[in-house]
Amino acid sequence: MAVTTTKYLAMKFIASSDGSSKIIRLADPRDDLTDTDVQNFMSSVVSSNMLYTSKGALCDTVDSANIIDRNDNELFNLVQ
Helix, strand or coil: CCEEEEEEEEEEEECCCCCCEEEEEEECCCCCCCHHHHHHHHHHHHHCCCCECCCCCECCEEEEEEEEEEEEECCCCCCC
8 A cells, every 4th residue: 555645835826807716736835935936926926917817817916825735545456
């Protein structure tokens, strides 16, 4: 039985024009990453006008960021 651990940084942006959102997930964030680092990065993304939702709306607001730790416990694997 194998256990796989993954870690992600999930950043959520909002389009104020219609309330839709976009989440960007980056794998393996640095362990020493701070909230200030992430806020500064997200602000630069917003100010660059380079992120759109699937509805085509421009993301112009930073909403939230989370570090996600995920453990997958494999029960079985018949094909190896």
